[in-house]
Amino acid sequence: MKTHIDVHSSVDLILEGEVCRNLSAAQLVEKALERKEGQLASNGAFRATTGKFTGRSPKDKYIVRDPEIEDKIDWGHVNQPMEPETFDHLFQKVSQYLRKRDVFVFDGFAGADPAYRLPIQVINEYAWHNLFARQLFVRPNKEELKLHKPQFTVVSAPDFQADPERDRTRSETFIAISLKHRIILIGGTRYAGEIKKSIFSIMNYLLPEKSVLPMHCSANMGPEGDTALFFGLSGTGKTTLSADPERSLIGDDEHGWSDQGIFNIEGGCYAKCIGLSQEKEPQIWNAIRFGSVLENVVLDEEQQPDYADGSLTENTRAAYPIQHIPSARIPGVGGHPKVILFLTADAFGVLPPIAKLTPEQAMYHFLSGYTSKLAGTERGITEPEATFSTCFGSPFLPRPAGVYAEMLGEKIAQHHVRVYLVNTGWSGGPYGEGNRMKLAYTRSMVKAALNGSLEQANFTPDPIFGIHVPDRCPEVPSEVLVPRNTWKDPKAYDAKAKELAQRFQENFQRFTNINEAIKKAGPQVD
Numbered sequence: 048m049k050t051h052i053d054v055h056s057s058v059d060l061i062l063e064g065e066v067c068r069n070l071s072a073a074q075l076v077e078k079a080l081e082r083k084e085g086q087l088a089s090n091g092a093f094r095a096t097t098g099k100f101t102g103r104s105p106k107d108k109y110i111v112r113d114p115e116i117e118d119k120i121d122w123g124h125v126n127q128p129m130e131p132e133t134f135d136h137l138f139q140k141v142s143q144y145l146r147k148r149d150v151f152v153f154d155g156f157a158g159a160d161p162a163y164r165l166p167i168q169v170i171n172e173y174a175w176h177n178l179f180a181r182q183l184f185v186r187p188n189k190e191e192l193k194l195h196k197p198q199f200t201v202v203s204a205p206d207f208q209a210d211p212e213r214d215r216t217r218s219e220t221f222i223a224i225s226l227k228h229r230i231i232l233i234g235g236t237r238y239a240g241e242i243k244k245s246i247f248s249i250m251n252y253l254l255p256e257k258s259v260l261p262m263h264c265s266a267n268m269g270p271e272g273d274t275a276l277f278f279g280l281s282g283t284g285k286t287t288l289s290a291d292p293e294r295s296l297i298g299d300d301e302h303g304w305s306d307q308g309i310f311n312i313e314g315g316c317y318a319k320c321i322g323l324s325q326e327k328e329p330q331i332w333n334a335i336r337f338g339s340v341l342e343n344v345v346l347d348e349e350q351q352p353d354y355a356d357g358s359l360t361e362n363t364r365a366a367y368p369i370q371h372i373p374s375a376r377i378p379g380v381g382g383h384p385k386v387i388l389f390l391t392a393d394a395f396g397v398l399p400p401i402a403k404l405t406p407e408q409a410m411y412h413f414l415s416g417y418t419s420k421l422a423g424t425e426r427g428i429t430e431p432e433a434t435f436s437t438c439f440g441s442p443f444l445p446r447p448a449g450v451y452a453e454m455l456g457e458k459i460a461q462h463h464v465r466v467y468l469v470n471t472g473w474s475g476g477p478y479g480e481g482n483r484m485k486l487a488y489t490r491s492m493v494k495a496a497l498n499g500s501l502e503q504a505n506f507t508p509d510p511i512f513g514i515h516v517p518d519r520c521p522e523v524p525s526e527v528l529v530p531r532n533t534w535k536d537p538k539a540y541d542a543k544a545k546e547l548a549q550r551f552q553e554n555f556q557r558f559t560n561i562n563e564a565i566k567k568a569g570p571q572v573d
Contacts, residue, residue, distance in 0.1 A: 052152070052170065054200040054230055060142055060170070065149040067174075069192065072181065072338040075151070078174035085175055089351040091337030092365070094344055095175045097237040101343050101360035103244060104220045104236055105442050109134075111225040119252075121447040133215045134225050137232055140214070144207045145170075151177035154195045156185040157246050159379035160310035163259055163303055167246060168197035172204045179239040179340050182368045184246070185314035199249055201242055203233040224248060239342060239366065243317060244443055247301050250312055252445040260304040260454040263440030265289035266297040266311070266381060274309055274381040275497050276302070278439040279390030280418045281362075284471040286318045287486070288390070288493055290330040295376040296369065304383075304458055311379030316372065320344055320363040323354040327486055334371035341365055383462040386497055388469050394419040394433050396473035396481040397544040399530050400523075401492040402514035403506055407568035409466040410456050413438055414448060414558055415551060415569070419472060433547075435554040448558070467496050468514055475533040477543060491522040511544050512570045548572040 052060045067078065076093050079085055085095035109129035110120055120126050151171045158164030169180040180201075187195055208219035220235035222245055231245045247263075254261040264278040265285040274297070277285045286299040298311030299318065318331050320341070325332040335341065335352075342364040345356035357363065369375045389412055391398060404412060416436040435441075437448040444451060459466065471489055475481035495501035504517035519525055526532045534540040548570035555561075555569055 054168070054170075054202065054228075060202070061146060062150060063147050066152060067149065067177075068152045069154055070151065070177070072178060075174050075178040075181065076337075078151070079178065082174060084173055086346070086350065088341055088344070088346055089349060090335055092335050092339040092341045092352075093175055093178065094341040094346060094352070096343050096359060097239070100220065100236040100238045102238060102362045103240055103442070104218075104222070104238075107217055107220040107235070108222040108442075109224065110445060111223065111227065113225070113227040116226050120445050125441055126445055129223055130215070131227075134223055134228075134232070137209065137214055137216075137221065137223060137234075138202075138230065141202060141204050141207055141232060141234060144204055145172065145202075148172060153177050153180045153184070154192060154197060155181070155187055155314070157250055157312050158303065158310060159185055159298075159312070159314070160303070160305065160307070162307075163254065163257060163305060163310065165199060165250065165253065166195055166197050168200040169242060170200065170202045172206060173237070175340060176203055176205070176239055176242065179366050180242055182338065182340065182366050183243050183313055183315040183317060186368075199229045199231070199246070201231045201233065201245060203242055205234065205237040207234040209235055226252065239340070240317065240364070243313070247312065248443045248445060250301070250303070251440075251443055251451075254303050255446060255450055255454065258306065260451065260458060261312070262302050262304060262455075263300070263438070263443060264302055265299045266302050266309050266384070267291055267294040268297060268376060268381045269294050269497065272382060273386075273497070274384040275386045275388065276309070276384045277388050277390055278413075279471075280416075280420070280436055280439060282319055283390040283392045283418055284489065285390060286316060286331065287328055288388075288489065290328065290372060292330060292374060294497075295374050296372050297376050297379045297381050298369065308380065308382040309384060310381075311369070313369075314379070315366060315368045318365045318367075320352070320354050320365050321357050321361050330372050330374070331365070334367045335365045336367075336371065339365055339367035339371065383458075384464055387459070387464050387466045388493065388496065389413065389439065389466070390469050390471055391418040392472035393417070393470045393547075394472055394478040395543050395547045396475065396477045396534075397530055397540060397547055398468070398470040398472070398512065399509065399514070399516045400470050400474065400484055400488065400527060401496065401501070401520070402468045402509065402512075402516050403501075404466045404468055404514055405568065406456070406459060406466075407562075407564045408514060409459060410452060410562075410565045411555070411568040412468055413455055414452050414561075414565075415554060416441060417551065419478070433550065435550075449560075465496070469493065474527065474530060476535075481533070488523050488527060492520050495520050511548050511572055513568065545572050
């Protein structure tokens with residue numbers, strides 16, 4: 048029997064295999080085990096491996112160059128163009144590939160706020176990918192499911208590989224977004240994170256048109272209703288630091304900021320697992336149970352997860368519904384933030400572990416988005432690599448950076464938000480010489496920033512970076528707060544700090560038509 052699935056008013060999939068719609072987590076686990084897609088870990092989570100692709104493939108991501116969006120996209124190495132006929136050709140090939148295969152369909156939403164949520168549909172070749180989608184996005188109730196009409200569809204066929212010569216792709220892998228057809232086509236990669244991030248890219252395109260700022264950040268809320276945002280790239284600590292037993296978790300990775308406040312774009316969490324321990328991260332540890340997905344985590348002979356083993360990748364992951372976090376706020380909405388923290392994993396080891404930013408410095412560092420890509424988070428990354436990712440989310444921003452930066456600047460000013468830069472990276476030396484900042488210290492600094500006690504310190508501008516460094520923080524040794532004091536050789540620190548400052552300056556030259564006060568808010572070095 049043939050099944051037609053409408054993915055757009057003029058496009059549909061014709062399927063002759065079994066179509067499994069909106070299965071429960073238990074049903075999807077059963078299907079995945081039956082199809083030998085993975086195995087159960089001792090904690091009840093479903094564990095799968097993704098082969099050679101254990102992170103995103105940003106060089107294989109495309110946006111279809113339709114006339115309707117031509118002047119709205121920031122075309123370049125992040126948003127690579129694909130011709131409409133190339134996309135149509137690929138869609139037909141993927142359709143033929145899936146025609147006689149069983150597929151799994153999830154209907155849900157991106158966006159916890161009903162006023163701004165996007166109805167989505169995810170069609171998967173793998174049962175465990177559909178479980179991933181079910182746990183990561185917002186799940187509808189029975190009444191919402193009856194009325195559900197998807198406005199965007201993801202079609203994921205991991206085992207279909209493109210022919211670069213015939214299909215005009217860079218490699219066998221592709222993540223192709225058609226804003227006209229409202230379809231995301233994924234092939235040639237088993238890494239489930241591509242599903243999640245492609246929807247985030249769509250929200251980054253759509254939400255500004257509704258005067259909503261999309262943000263690559265986590266968010267939580269204190270007992271008094273005070274909301275905080277944690278910006279940062281993968282591995283900088285968004286999930287870990289926002290999972291605070293003393294605060295309610297709104298979401299761990301993607302949010303929108305509307306005129307009413309903050310809302311989570313997702314319905315689940317996607318935590319890095321490397322080095323995970325029950326002692327340091329009890330909420331995440333306990334969240335990984337039946338219904339969760341473990342990605343590329345090594346299991347021992349008793350099928351217990353070995354979170355210290357990075358032999359498959361440093362980018363081991365766990366996906367679980369946000370309800371697995373006891374303090375989760377359901378639905379994932381909150382008020383306007385009081386505090387924003389920019390998280391950076393500084394591989395140079397020269398930025399202070401926490402510093403206060405002026406409004407101009409906040410805009411400078413938001414546009415700069417300095418951090419380190421950590422091993423495994425992207426294809427080809429094997430050790431920390433210094434990078435600048437505009438708005439702390441450059442790989443997912445279809446529009447020019449100024450669109451997002453201007454919106455953030457307006458909201459910071461309107462709501463009188465305090466902004467801090469937090470270095471979760473190295474101290475006492477660069478990567479390979481120094482040590483990663485102790486999580487206990489970072490937690491204490493974040494707590495002090497959120498409850499306002501950090502404001503009791505005396506702040507001194509850093510002589511190179513200009514950001515304002517506190518002289519004390521509860522439960523943190525004072526010498527840790529000034530990075531130069533943690534290096535054995537202060538002159539080596541000075542040289543490395545100037546090297547990073549020059550990188551900041553070189554990177555910022557690409558921004559034109561920027562307010563002069565913002566330009567001068569960056570590091571000053573000849």
